[in-house]
């Protein structure tokens with residue numbers, strides 16, 4: 001196996017014996033082959049799209065789900081991969097029969113073997129490092145596009161579940177994947193395709209924002225209890241608002257408390273979700289602490305998307321997955337034909353387990369500062385900046401992770417001067433969101449903008465402030481400090497780059513799939529900076545904008 005798609009990759013170079021995430025060589029190799037098949041499907045879909053033909057949405061859905069399945073910490077079930085591979089061959093043959101005669105890449109002409117053992121043998125040619133002679137920069141850009149697509153697929157999946165989609169995004173799955181197999185594309189072509197991936201990432205986040213805010217209304221400030229309450233409970237982790245809603249509906253009046261976990265925290269800001277009284281709070285912290293935090297708990301957990309870690313024996317019988325998330329031997333709640341789900345088993349299990357015995361004293365944190373809410377204070381913010389009450393904005397966002405070095409983000413937030421506002425999004429916020437930052441100009445100093453896809457919200461806020469000051473985003477007193485872990489952060493980063501945002505700090509380490517030349521290009525073009533120390537990075541940010 002070889003995998004270097006996430007930040008915790010072994011030695012900062014690549015996982016070769018097994019994944020730090022828990023991915024076995026078998027799963028890694030099946031995932032390589034699945035991606036190879038998706039590329040093959042795309043080779044046939046691309047000329048059909050160019051001819052003006054419509055690709056069946058079921059095929060789009062399959063490609064989207066296939067990409068999402070291979071995202072870090074999503075699916076560890078070999079049988080699921082084998083089934084997806086078989087389906088990929090059926091889809092590929094269907095498109096092959098319609099595609100114009102011509103020369104196609106090996107990924108297109110390859111035919112899947114019948115057994116898992118043979119598939120595993122074939123997977124060698126699907127590996128990232130298979131073509132030893134491939135130019136390092138081409139490999140790097142192809143990987144960047146692929147990982148950006150994986151992030152986009154996660155957002156696309158979430159929006160599609162509530163019936164929102166973008167044809168532009170749907171087409172781009174095929175165009176982007178085909179580009180990663182096309183030997184005729186030059187470095188310049190691939191750089192353009194990488195930026196296009198960023199533009200599509202903006203588009204998918206726009207659609208998801210529309211889906212969430214039209215379905216569940218715009219988030220507004222809401223205080224969330226982060227301590228436990230007495231009684232049976234289910235913890236909902238991941239990102240999917242619709243799953244949370246379905247579970248809230250099915251548990252209403254049953255005496256079960258629902259807690260959000262990890263990236264579900266911003267759900268408390270949505271009026272159509274926080275109207276449920278049994279959505280009682282947020283449990284635990286970011287994803288990498290789940291094995292400790294779920295250990296022996298007297299309740300159930302539902303994983304709606306990433307990040308799933310190897311479940312310990314102490315809670316293996318009470319953790320459930322849904323959507324494309326999976327672990328061998330863990331129950332997956334399927335989608336019914338009428339687009340509902342039956343959470344009966346998890347509900348009964350939660351009741352049997354009995355739940356927490358005592359209430360803890362309440363501790364509340366504030367969420368709900370998406371673009372709509374934050375911009376409703378635009379006048380106050382603009383005046384406070386003009387009067388010198390607010391000096392600078394810091395967007396500290398992105399993923400959390402287990403590797404050392406992430407204390408940087410806690411220390412950075414703590415060292416931000418009192419006359420500055422901190423915007424935050426994604427699960428990296430757990431490094432500091434339970435600290436008291438007080439207020440500035442009558443506003444909370446820490447504004448929780450939402451989930452990782454709410455990078456779109458942050459961009460809306462920054463663009464509106466830039467308009468108010470009659471300048472551009474790069475000239476605002478704003479510094480973006482990103483932490484990355486998995487491929488949604490890659491999609492977010494490409495989105496910000498495609499919008500021309502310069503001078504971002506990136507950490508805790510740089511992606512292993514970025515070659516030295518590609519990194520140099522990013523530094524030269526976008527002034528990307530690896531994080532150094534909170535003190536120095538803060539000093540530089542404040543000096544640059546004074």
Ligand code: SF4
Nearest residue numbers: 003006009015019021
């Ligand atoms: S997803 Fe990350 S930790 Fe898992 S195998 Fe790949 S690089 Fe390693």
